[in-house]
Amino acid sequence: MMKTYPIPMVPGPVKLPQTVLDVYQTNFGSADLEDEFLELYNKTEFNLKMILSTKNRVVIQSGEGMLALWSALKSCLLSGDRVLAVATGVFGDGIGDMALSIGADVYKIRLPYNETISDMSEIEAAIVQFKPKMITAVHCETPSGTLNPIAELGRLKQRYNVPLLYVDAVASAGGAPVLSDEWNIDLCLGGSQKCLSSLPDMAFLSVSESAWDIIHNVNYVGYDALKPFYKAQAAHYFPYTPNWQGVAGLNAGAELILNEGLVNSYARHETVAEFSRNKIIKMGLSLFPASDAVPSPTVTAVNVPDGVDWPEFNLQLRQHGLVVGGSYGPMAGKVFRLGHMGTQADMKLVKQALNVIQDVVEKI
Ligand SMILES: *Cc1c(COP(=O)(O)O)cnc(C)c1O
Numbered sequence: 001m002m003k004t005y006p007i008p009m010v011p012g013p014v015k016l017p018q019t020v021l022d023v024y025q026t027n028f029g030s031a032d033l034e035d036e037f038l039e040l041y042n043k044t045e046f047n048l049k050m051i052l053s054t055k056n057r058v059v060i061q062s063g064e065g066m067l068a069l070w071s072a073l074k075s076c077l078l079s080g081d082r083v084l085a086v087a088t089g090v091f092g093d094g095i096g097d098m099a100l101s102i103g104a105d106v107y108k109i110r111l112p113y114n115e116t117i118s119d120m121s122e123i124e125a126a127i128v129q130f131k132p133k134m135i136t137a138v139h140c141e142t143p144s145g146t147l148n149p150i151a152e153l154g155r156l157k158q159r160y161n162v163p164l165l166y167v168d169a170v171a172s173a174g175g176a177p178v179l180s181d182e183w184n185i186d187l188c189l190g191g192s193q194k195c196l197s198s199l200p201d202m203a204f205l206s207v208s209e210s211a212w213d214i215i216h217n218v219n220y221v222g223y224d225a226l227k228p229f230y231k232a233q234a235a236h237y238f239p240y241t242p243n244w245q246g247v248a249g250l251n252a253g254a255e256l257i258l259n260e261g262l263v264n265s266y267a268r269h270e271t272v273a274e275f276s277r278n279k280i281i282k283m284g285l286s287l288f289p290a291s292d293a294v295p296s297p298t299v300t301a302v303n304v305p306d307g308v309d310w311p312e313f314n315l316q317l318r319q320h321g322l323v324v325g326g327s328y329g330p331m332a333g334k335v336f337r338l339g340h341m342g343t344q345a346d347m348k349l350v351k352q353a354l355n356v357i358q359d360v361v362e363k364i
Contacts, residue, residue, distance in 0.1 A: 065191025
């Protein structure tokens with residue numbers, strides 16, 4: 001049991017930078033009453049638009065990434081609406097199940113969890129036959145350590161006039177290019193606790209004009225509803241009291257990356273990811289993603305060595321001060337992950353982590 005980590009490598013929540021921690025020391029007033037909050041919200045929206053490369057509006061909600069995932073599904077889908085869920089991992093599969101649970105007619109294209117989207121012909125055929133209202137996909141499949149190419153999916157959405165493309169970019173936004181407009185994404189979802197290095201308390205999503213039309217039509221009512229956000233800024237009337245510290249923390253995390261420069265942030269993530277992969281292979285371990293899959297620059301998934309008990313391995317890493325992530329679903333107990341995202345995409349930290357792994361591996 002550990003309250004704080006000497007060498008934090010969990011793929012979210014990540015280590016907070018001081019500028020984000022500082023924000024939580026302020027006794028802000030009521031976000032419902034003060035113009036300063038509205039200014040902060042607008043500025044944060046502007047910054048998130050840059051990170052998501054979009055001209056579309058960005059809604060900022062109180063809650064973690066999962067909130068945006070539910071919010072976009074419930075606000076855009078009616079019972080019986082057709083959803084094509086592209087699943088290359090736990091989140092992609094889960095999003096399909098979430099859509100099913102709210103009454104959508106879901107067609108899943110499932111790939112092995114160590115693969116990324118490559119052959120578009122099956123997806124194209126499914127779009128033609130199934131005529132979905134929405135395509136769902138995950139950019140970075142965090143439990144698999146993979147990064148799906150989204151551009152081609154966006155071209156198919158455009159070619160076949162699919163009303164909505166929904167992309168979970170929670171674990172990539174800020175750490176890898178997320179080109180929402182270029183890729184024709186209608187709903188691009190993000191969270192605060194991954195590459196933006198903030199607390200697990202905020203979710204955000206870009207919403208295209210056509211998505212807003214659908215949202216008005218569906219008229220979903222609930223705590224996670226998007227519709228009230230359409231006029232929230234113009235009227236300074238939010239559907240619930242906004243979390244001022246949360247928005248300020250998210251903005252501080254976003255500004256850290258924007259001040260660094262998006263291109264520099266992407267390069268920093270790619271450099272530590274490549275370094276990690278090379279080092280892992282050099283020490284005789286193997287990567288979880290298949291050789292033809294695209295590994296994510298924000299998280300590296302490694303196979304637990306054959307014959308090694310994960311809880312025991314994990315305990316030894318922790319005894320050396322290193323805390324990594326395990327994995328989920330079929331990878332549970334078989335895969336561990338280095339979350340080099342946000343503040344943790346730091347060469348010094350990553351080297352420390354890999355040295356610990358090497359020491360523990362040599363001992364067993
Ligand atoms: C972290 C993450 C989320 C959000 O999950 P939380 O449990 O709210 O942190 C969603 N999608 C992906 C791909 C993620 O990595």
